[in-house]
Amino acid sequence: MADESRTVLEMRHITKRFPGTVAxxxxxxxxxxxxxxxxxxxxxxxxxxxxxILYGLYHPDEGEIEIAGKPVRLGTPRAAIDAGxxxxxxxxxxxxxxxxxxxxxxxxxxxxxxxxxxxxEANRRVTEIxxxxxxxxxxxxxxxxxxxxxxQRVEILKALYRNADILVLDEPTAVLTPxxxxxxxxxIRGLTAQGKSIIFISHKLNEVTEVADRITVLRRGKKVExxxxxxxxxxxxxxxxVGREVLLRVEKGVxxxxxxxxxxxxxxxxxxxxxxxxxxxxxxxxxGEIVGVAGIDGNGQTELIDAMTGLRKVAAGTVTVGSKxxxxxxxxxxxxxxxxxxxxxRQRRGLVLEFSIAENIxxxxxxxxxxxxxxxLYPRRLVQRAARLIREYDVRGGGPATPGGSLSGGNxxxxxxxxxxxxxxxxxxxxxxxxxxxxxAIEFVHRRLVEERDEGRGxxxxxxxxEEILSLSDRILVIYxxxxxxxxxxxxxxxxxxxxMTGGGRGQEEVA
Amino acid sequence: MSDLETPSPxxxxxxxxxxRQSLMGRYDxxxxxxxxxxxxLTAVLAFFVGGLVVFATTGKNxxxxxxxxxxxxxxxxxxxxxTGLERSNAAANMQQTLIITTSLILTGLAVxxxxxxxxxxxxxxxxxxxxxxxxxxxxxxFAGMNSFLHILLAIVAGxxxxxxxxxxxxxxxxxxxxxxxxxxxxxxxxxxxxxxFLFGLGxxxxxxxxxxxxxxxxxxxxxxxxxxxxxxxxQGLHVGFFIALGALVVFxxxxxxxxxxYGVRAVGFNPEAARYGGISVPTNYFLAMAxxxxxxxLAGAIDILGWQFRLATGDVQGVSIxxxxxxxxLLGRNTAxxxxxxxxLFGGLLTGTSTRNLDPEIFKPELASxxxxxxxxxxxxxxxxxxxxxxLMARVRRRRPA
Numbered sequence: 001m002a003d004e005s006r007t008v009l010e011m012r013h014i015t016k017r018f019p020g021t022v023a024x025x026x027x028x029x030x031x032x033x034x035x036x037x038x039x040x041x042x043x044x045x046x047x048x049x050x051x052x053i054l055y056g057l058y059h060p061d062e063g064e065i066e067i068a069g070k071p072v073r074l075g076t077p078r079a080a081i082d083a084g085x086x087x088x089x090x091x092x093x094x095x096x097x098x099x100x101x102x103x104x105x106x107x108x109x110x111x112x113x114x115x116x117x118x119x120x121e122a123n124r125r126v127t128e129i130x131x132x133x134x135x136x137x138x139x140x141x142x143x144x145x146x147x148x149x150x151x152q153r154v155e156i157l158k159a160l161y162r163n164a165d166i167l168v169l170d171e172p173t174a175v176l177t178p179x180x181x182x183x184x185x186x187x188i189r190g191l192t193a194q195g196k197s198i199i200f201i202s203h204k205l206n207e208v209t210e211v212a213d214r215i216t217v218l219r220r221g222k223k224v225e226x227x228x229x230x231x232x233x234x235x236x237x238x239x240x241x242v243g244r245e246v247l248l249r250v251e252k253g254v255x256x257x258x259x260x261x262x263x264x265x266x267x268x269x270x271x272x273x274x275x276x277x278x279x280x281x282x283x284x285x286x287x288g289e290i291v292g293v294a295g296i297d298g299n300g301q302t303e304l305i306d307a308m309t310g311l312r313k314v315a316a317g318t319v320t321v322g323s324k325x326x327x328x329x330x331x332x333x334x335x336x337x338x339x340x341x342x343x344x345x346r347q348r349r350g351l352v353l354e355f356s357i358a359e360n361i362x363x364x365x366x367x368x369x370x371x372x373x374x375x376x377l378y379p380r381r382l383v384q385r386a387a388r389l390i391r392e393y394d395v396r397g398g399g400p401a402t403p404g405g406s407l408s409g410g411n412x413x414x415x416x417x418x419x420x421x422x423x424x425x426x427x428x429x430x431x432x433x434x435x436x437x438x439x440x441a442i443e444f445v446h447r448r449l450v451e452e453r454d455e456g457r458g459x460x461x462x463x464x465x466x467e468e469i470l471s472l473s474d475r476i477l478v479i480y481x482x483x484x485x486x487x488x489x490x491x492x493x494x495x496x497x498x499x500x501m502t503g504g505g506r507g508q509e510e511v512a
Numbered sequence: 513m514s515d516l517e518t519p520s521p522x523x524x525x526x527x528x529x530x531x532r533q534s535l536m537g538r539y540d541x542x543x544x545x546x547x548x549x550x551x552x553l554t555a556v557l558a559f560f561v562g563g564l565v566v567f568a569t570t571g572k573n574x575x576x577x578x579x580x581x582x583x584x585x586x587x588x589x590x591x592x593x594x595t596g597l598e599r600s601n602a603a604a605n606m607q608q609t610l611i612i613t614t615s616l617i618l619t620g621l622a623v624x625x626x627x628x629x630x631x632x633x634x635x636x637x638x639x640x641x642x643x644x645x646x647x648x649x650x651x652x653x654f655a656g657m658n659s660f661l662h663i664l665l666a667i668v669a670g671x672x673x674x675x676x677x678x679x680x681x682x683x684x685x686x687x688x689x690x691x692x693x694x695x696x697x698x699x700x701x702x703x704x705x706x707x708x709f710l711f712g713l714g715x716x717x718x719x720x721x722x723x724x725x726x727x728x729x730x731x732x733x734x735x736x737x738x739x740x741x742x743x744x745x746x747q748g749l750h751v752g753f754f755i756a757l758g759a760l761v762v763f764x765x766x767x768x769x770x771x772x773x774y775g776v777r778a779v780g781f782n783p784e785a786a787r788y789g790g791i792s793v794p795t796n797y798f799l800a801m802a803x804x805x806x807x808x809x810l811a812g813a814i815d816i817l818g819w820q821f822r823l824a825t826g827d828v829q830g831v832s833i834x835x836x837x838x839x840x841x842l843l844g845r846n847t848a849x850x851x852x853x854x855x856x857l858f859g860g861l862l863t864g865t866s867t868r869n870l871d872p873e874i875f876k877p878e879l880a881s882x883x884x885x886x887x888x889x890x891x892x893x894x895x896x897x898x899x900x901x902x903x904l905m906a907r908v909r910r911r912r913p914a
Contacts, residue, residue: 311788332790340787349788359774363789372771379769415543 006217014063022050025221033040038212045218056080088167101126101139149180178498203236252450255474257286261426261458267317269307277303279482285458292473293462300482310334340425350416352404358386389418410441427458541645558890564565607749613859617756618811619837624846629800630780636834637704639805644813645672651735666755674809675802682801686794707828727824737818752814806829
């Protein structure tokens with residue numbers, strides 16, 4: 001936008017060290033009035049550290065910050081808010097049982113005589129700012145009843161209510177549907193038109209080029225470059241982020257599906273609270289194909305995966321792996337029937353963080369020869385296998401004895417991948433296999449999944465990232481409220497899928 | 513188990529150190545962050561604060577008091593310049609220290625093993641009592657039995673008894689999710705009152721000769737553990753000491769060289785990942801508790817066969833060794849070597865401050881044994897507050913230019 005406009009924020013020579021790493025190394029960052037400045041970088045590049053410094057959560061070891069031309073010391077979030085900085089976290093900080101207005105005015109409530117909450121005034125003020133900035137919300141609605149996209153608006157309004165001029169949006173589209181993301185971009189344009197300045201943190205290249213005016217790329221704690229968004233391509237940005245050429249498109253040939261390896265028939269699954277999450281769902285995965293399951297978070301994907309992998313009771317229906325009925329088997333039974341499972345949450349489930357890489361790789365097979373015999377473990381054999389897989393899968397940052405927890409996210413995922421694939425499973429269930437990974441690691445995981453498909457495994461990919469589903473899958477199933485509501489070919493558009501994901505595509509199945 | 517499936521809130525900042533929620537995870541972190549230094553520092557801090565209390569309450573020189581405890585525990589036996597009568601005294605004291613160390617190693621291992629599975633076994637006392645009761649019952653029966661077999665029988669039975677006792681808590685945890693802290697505490701009281709009933713007046717295991725004394729029969733000579741250092745009549749050091757050393761090795765091998773130990777540790781670090789990996793979490797809860805109780809039961813049987821030889825109702829009610837075991841395991845960071853060292857430390861403290869050993873000129877013995885309790889409490893406090901110790905260490909490190 002306007003290049004001559006006033007600079008509202010200037011961060012100079014910011015350095016922040018943590019034991020063992022330099023999270024920010026002499027980083028400069030500035031923000032002009034009315035612009036969207038995207039902060040781009042892989043995980044661990046230092047984006048969040050920089051923004052947490054701006055929000056008063058961390059103190060920089062070196063460097064200075066100026067807001068509206070005045071040097072400031074942001075010791076606490078309170079100081080940052082007072083200086084006009086608002087932050088919308090990736091995970092919302094809202095109280096679900098309170099109303100929209102109550103959440104927005106929280107800690108700065110209008111009162112009668114400093115003692116009694118003036119709800120009418122709160123509703124009035126919320127309505128006023130929501131109209132002024134074009135963020136339609138119902139102030140009296142309870143937060144838990146509104147959609148994720150609306151909750152995000154509430155977060156933005158919360159910042160605006162506190163007179164934020166600088167808004168930090170941390171990966172704001174991660175939780176949104178494509179349609180909601182479009183609406184968010186409209187909101188962002190509206191805000192900048194009214195003079196607000198926005199820092200947009202993301203690792204999604206297409207969004208950044210769409211919404212930002214300028215882009216700053218961080219890599220390993222250092223600023224690589226600040227460039228105007230006009231003229232930047234996804235390829236050039238990826239190269240800046242990773243430091244080398246990256247293949248953004250997955251290269252894959254035509255699939256040649258053969259026999260059915262995973263068959264789920266009419267299963268019903270309940271969650272921990274006894275609410276039915278999967279309602280009579282059926283699907284089949286054949287050898288040599290990648291089947292993608294697209295859907296918005298919370299539509300039964302987690303329960304479906306758990307039920308298919310023996311981690312949750314199947315109330316009705318059957319699950320067959322190969323030719324074996326494993327419906328009522330434990331996770332152990334599933335693994336030994338030929339299932340591989342890349343879990344949704346590698347820190348909570350995929351790895352024992354305190355275990356060494358060697359021990360983590362032995363997780364499914366430590367009770368069998370050659371890992372052990374008659375209950376006696378042979379650690380050296382564990383180490384040998386780990387050493388081989390570390391080489392094969394290019395795991396960096398440690399050897400067989402390194403604890404899983406000290407690896408980066410991408411390398412942790414490589415360990416999980418190595419373990420699951422090396423067992424030579426018939427079917428691989430990959431749940432959000434690239435969540436939180438950086439571009440380089442995503443490329444690795446995607447390539448590997450396609451290779452395994454070509455090896456003749458069946459792969460079920462469950463992901464919240466539509467782009468990932470579209471670029472990897474040979475067939476796409478859309479899950480909505482615990483049911484498969486449509487099957488699509490990979491040339492379906494994001495809009496088509498997005499509509500089906502929100503229940504709009506019901507009934508109009510388009511079978512490949 | 514449904515309580516394992518609640519989703520974890522992911523770290524919103526996305527950059528803090530890895531989320532380590534489990535009990536064992538936290539200890540692991542403390543161990544890695546502090547290494548050997550943290551437990552040593554913890555002990556030093558506890559002794560320092562203990563010294564301050566000595567000075568504040570009695571005005572005595574804390575260093576002289578600690579020196580007296582050191583000698584009272586027989587640690588001066590290690591100094592070659594200590595000779596003559598002083599040396600034989602030191603040897604006798606050292607034997608007492610090692611007798612207590614023996615049972616502390618075992619009760620410490622009992623707490624540590626459960627800890628490695630993420631369980632807090634507070635029931636060492638009850639499991640110890642069950643082991644002691646079985647030890648005294650079997651040890652005082654079967655006159656004329658081959659000595660080796662007699663000892664083996666009593667020890668194995670005592671250990672099994674402890675295992676079953678703790679296994680009850682493990683079983684309840686595994687099946688209905690009853691918290692092991694609550695159930696082991698309740699099992700402690702059941703063990704205590706069953707013991708009082710058994711040896712009390714008219715009780716089924718009360719002795720046959722003195723019907724007015726609430727005490728068991730004496731352990732027969734054939735079941736007594738041989739003494740290898742010192743005078744058997746003056747409570748020399750029995751071979752149970754080697755059984756405890758062997759238990760340390762077993763503990764280490766079991767955890768690090770067996771599939772059972774792998775499962776126990778996996779569950780202890782991250783039950784959800786273990787479950788995902790195909791490991792049965794309930795089975796491991798049960799096994800870890802049972803093995804843990806086996807160590808404590810072994811301690812009870814060995815004490816009976818090694819030096820106590822009989823059990824009175826008052827002894828049953830006064831068992832505190834199970835609780836000291838908690839402090840031993842905490843200070844020893846739940847490792848074999850750590851438990852060995854901290855058991856020796858606490859064994860020395862208990863012996864050094866007992867009425868018999870401490871020079872009354874220097875410090876009133878009845879105060880001194882309270883000093884043990886004080887230091888014990890401080891250790892638990894400081895270990896529990898390991899964050900404080902780590903924080904102090906981090907501060908010191910920051911002051912020093914890197």
